[in-house]
Amino acid sequence: MELRHLRYFVAVAAERSMSRAAEQLHLTQPSLSRQIRQLEQELGVVLFERTTTGTALTPGGAAFYHHARLLLRLAEASREAAHSAGEATREVVDLGIPPGLSPDWVVRLLGLLRDEVGRASVLITEANSAEQLRMVREGRLDLGLVHERPLQALTGTRLFSQPFGLAVRPDHPLAARTECTLRELHGLRILAHGREQVQAAHDALIVAAHERGVTPLWRFAQFSEHARSCAEATESDAVVLTENSARRLLPQWPWLRLAEDSVDLTTWLIWQPATRTVVTRVAEVISGLAEPVTVPR
Known part of the structure; x- marks a missing residue:
């Protein structure tokens, strides 16, 4: 044949x-x-x-x-x-990114990696932090960008933190404000990510509200792109999001900073301690972008 x-x-x-x-x-x-x-x-x-x-x-x-x-x-x-076969060999590097990370930041990162590590062919996998931690441990990802402090078995670098705030319904009294406190959320219907998505930030938010004697009517859901749909389904007054995610997912809803009770979403870069040279080089370049407080938009 x-x-x-x-x-x-x-x-x-x-x-x-x-x-x-x-x-x-x-x-x-x-x-x-x-x-x-x-x-x-x-x-x-x-x-x-x-x-x-x-x-x-x-x-x-x-x-x-x-x-x-x-x-x-x-x-x-x-x-x-x-x-x-006759061209320069490029090594595949699998990089995980979480939902909600600024697309502009990711695009700039990929451009920098092309310039700085030309022999790396970076492939992107979108997954939440728990999934990425598991995939890096199993060797299915070379590097991950996660919202959880890495386990001792993994190498990690803290990159940046973004404060959580509230995207508020346009017709809500708080919509005229630019910031609020957790105490002002008492009795309001508040949509937030489920613990499986952002465990550390989820726990910090719940603990902060409890310590202040505040009892919002929490609505927890697993969502990334469908914040508006989840908010409508749960009849929520506001959604807990970073400013970048709020502007992208709920552009008509004003975003308010939590003035006195800031809870941050921290992004870490993680990888296996024993890895390929090209992965280590990519990790070095990404680690060089570490910022103390905010991610560029």
Whole structure:
């Protein structure tokens, strides 16, 4: 069996016509029919049958069609790999990023890595902190950007912190303000991320409210892109978010800073202590972006 036989077979199956496929392949119809018969003889299976509307796959032909397309894709991939073999080798570095991280910051980071670590081909995986911690430990990610302090088994660098605040419904009395305190949230319906998403910040927020004797009507949910939908579903008065996430997800809802009771969302870079040289170099470049308080927007 030759690749040309597979290409001819796939063309006929796609066109559902021997004549149209022959025209597309720049062959005569008798020549194409002969090639298809050779393939059928080699396989011992009839691949096509004549119908009133053209040429249709037999059950055996339909089963073979999926394998033929896969073989052609593999052949094309092998050809591309051979062409690129002479080029400078780049090593894949898998980097995890959490939902809500500033897209502009990530794009600038990728540009910096292209300039500083040209031999690294960085692939992005979006996952929450718990998932990333597990994936780095298992070796499925080389590096992770997480909102949890790394375990002792992992190497970690603190990059920056962003204060949590409140995105408030436009018609709520607090919407005219630029900041508020936890005490002013007593009795309000407040939507916040579930503990599985941002464990440290979740716990800090609950503890801070409890210490001040404040009892908001907490609504916890797992969300990243659908803050508005979750807020509507829970009839929440406000949503706990960083300013960057609030402006992106709830642009019409004013964002208020928690003036006296700031709870920060801290981002850490994590990786395995024993890793490849290229991963260590990428970690060094990212660690160089560490900032004391806020992330650039």
